[in-house]
Amino acid sequence: xxxxxxxxxxxxxxxxxxxxxxxxxxxxxxxxxxxxxxxxxxxxxxxxxxxxxxxxxxxxxxxxxxxxxxxxxxxxxxxxxxxxxxxxxxxxxxxxxxxxxxxxxxxxxxxxxxxxxxxxxxxxxxxxxxxxxxxxxxxxxxxxxxxxxxxxxxxxxxxxxxxxxxxxxxxxxxxxxxxxxxxxxxxxxxxxxxxxxxxxxxxxxxxxxxxxxxxxxxxxxxxxxxxxxxxxxxxxxxxxxxxxxxxxxxxxxxxxxxxxxxxxxxxxxxxxxxxxxxxxxxxxxxxxxxxxxxxxxxxxxxxxxxxxxxxxxxxxxxxxxxxxxxxxxxxxxxxxxxxxxxxxxxxxxxxxxxxxxxxxxxxxxxxxxxxxxxxx
Amino acid sequence: xxxxxxxxxxxxxxxxxxxxxxxxxxxxxxxxxxxxxxxxxxxxxxxxxxxxxxxxxxxxxxxxxxxxxxxxxxxxxxxxxxxxxxxxxxxxxxxxxxxxxxxxxxxxxxxxxxxxxxxxxxxxxxxxxxxxxxxxxxxxxxxxxxxxxxxxxxxxxxxxxxxxxxxxxxxxxxxxxxxxxxxxxxxxxxxxxxxxxxxxxxxxxxxxxxxx
Numbered sequence: 001x002x003x004x005x006x007x008x009x010x011x012x013x014x015x016x017x018x019x020x021x022x023x024x025x026x027x028x029x030x031x032x033x034x035x036x037x038x039x040x041x042x043x044x045x046x047x048x049x050x051x052x053x054x055x056x057x058x059x060x061x062x063x064x065x066x067x068x069x070x071x072x073x074x075x076x077x078x079x080x081x082x083x084x085x086x087x088x089x090x091x092x093x094x095x096x097x098x099x100x101x102x103x104x105x106x107x108x109x110x111x112x113x114x115x116x117x118x119x120x121x122x123x124x125x126x127x128x129x130x131x132x133x134x135x136x137x138x139x140x141x142x143x144x145x146x147x148x149x150x151x152x153x154x155x156x157x158x159x160x161x162x163x164x165x166x167x168x169x170x171x172x173x174x175x176x177x178x179x180x181x182x183x184x185x186x187x188x189x190x191x192x193x194x195x196x197x198x199x200x201x202x203x204x205x206x207x208x209x210x211x212x213x214x215x216x217x218x219x220x221x222x223x224x225x226x227x228x229x230x231x232x233x234x235x236x237x238x239x240x241x242x243x244x245x246x247x248x249x250x251x252x253x254x255x256x257x258x259x260x261x262x263x264x265x266x267x268x269x270x271x272x273x274x275x276x277x278x279x280x281x282x283x284x285x286x287x288x289x290x291x292x293x294x295x296x297x298x299x300x301x302x303x304x305x306x307x308x309x310x311x312x313x314x315x316x317x318x319x320x321x322x323x324x325x326x327x328x329x330x331x332x333x334x335x336x337x338x339x340x341x342x343x344x345x346x347x348x349x350x351x352x353x354x355x356x357x358x359x360x361x362x363x364x365x366x367x368x369x370x371x372x373x374x375x376x
Numbered sequence: 377x378x379x380x381x382x383x384x385x386x387x388x389x390x391x392x393x394x395x396x397x398x399x400x401x402x403x404x405x406x407x408x409x410x411x412x413x414x415x416x417x418x419x420x421x422x423x424x425x426x427x428x429x430x431x432x433x434x435x436x437x438x439x440x441x442x443x444x445x446x447x448x449x450x451x452x453x454x455x456x457x458x459x460x461x462x463x464x465x466x467x468x469x470x471x472x473x474x475x476x477x478x479x480x481x482x483x484x485x486x487x488x489x490x491x492x493x494x495x496x497x498x499x500x501x502x503x504x505x506x507x508x509x510x511x512x513x514x515x516x517x518x519x520x521x522x523x524x525x526x527x528x529x530x531x532x533x534x535x536x537x538x539x540x541x542x543x544x545x546x547x548x549x550x551x552x553x554x555x556x557x558x559x560x561x562x563x564x565x566x567x568x569x570x571x572x573x574x575x576x577x578x579x580x581x582x583x584x585x586x587x588x
Contacts, residue, residue: 199393261508265516
């Protein structure tokens, strides 16, 4: 949406015009007081009084007119500027001398109105018009030139600031809107996912109880349940820095393998993508090993722990363990196999892999050092 | 079943299919299902009227949600036990419920036997941990240095739970009694909940629970 017509831009304009109304009142008081003080010095006091009346009436009209967005039309702004210019130009006639102008600072009202409504260009145009009028009415000396320059500069700056504010407000509104849409979408997704998960869990549970073909259905439902759950986890994960991934999410995907339970912290564990993928691949190799040596659906547990200086991933199974000497024997025969590849992967990451095996299972502990990871 | 009075249970779930299935299973096993509820509001009202010992609670229920219900139930009756039975397993919710005072957590795909065993254990005040929950709790202690820290033994036990070892296996490995292993697990929960009490109070005030 354009930053000229968006509701946010209009809201910014409204605020600025409300502020301008206050400024106009102050400028008017200032002009009235100054005119009263010099009423005796001017050549035509009645004309000065008429000018003051014009300022009072126009300030009231302008305050009313600018309050409503639909009334901020070119005729209004042009009239605003014309009144200010006219008051500048009648100054020599009213005062009969080369002195301060009749409206004085009061012309700022029109200048700022142009800046707010027509932004940088509007402020510049109004500044040029007012500065020219101010210079035309008098013999120019250096201080007059300064005033003209300030008018020019002031109008442009007000216009620029207004444009910037409107653009920012429009962008902020768009961002807020997008965030609200995303939140709503996520809320709906959660409701739908929860419903699907409920049904999958129920099918799984009843299927197992009924047995036979229903048990197969139940097993399928269980696989889908785990897949959907890791998807939900990945979607809910907080965004991580570029080149990094949330290791907890990556490890969570291992749960889609039959029999595998994954445990991890409830917050993102950031790791460079390449290292994370290597580590997860190593854990996958451990799980392949479980499948090969313990059984296809053999239960296995994966635990991810995040410490300030390292991450630890352990993969455990409840199998009979690896008989003593078998790994050494395999290595002696030149068959480095799985354990060699797991150790190799971890060594490449600057970490280490340790194997603990016993009668109640085999456990791989994969440790990767993490440098400079802020302690959360 | 022993000749003790049956455990008084309330089932809270907004899915009728599930609520009925769980209720049926519990009743068939001789437990006394004193109430069921579909929303947090119903749950709190019926909790007051029926005083169950154990709440079997889904976290995703119409307001107040499962976490708020847990906090309120434990506040009203510190002897009441909450077993969270969740389908979606959303980590943040499960952790919040445990911090709010839930004693156990089970995923909905758990078998009927697992559910019954969990309800009975929770009724006795024994914590029911899945490996997943143990991993979450471990993470909380590792993340927050302001937490009252776990002893080395508690960490060791919790880590073993997270790696899928049963209390019996842990007791054997560490040469401890089953009861001692349970106490270690219970202590980790207590530390987590104690640290959370201040945060919880603030949470309850924010959610307007203190007005009830």
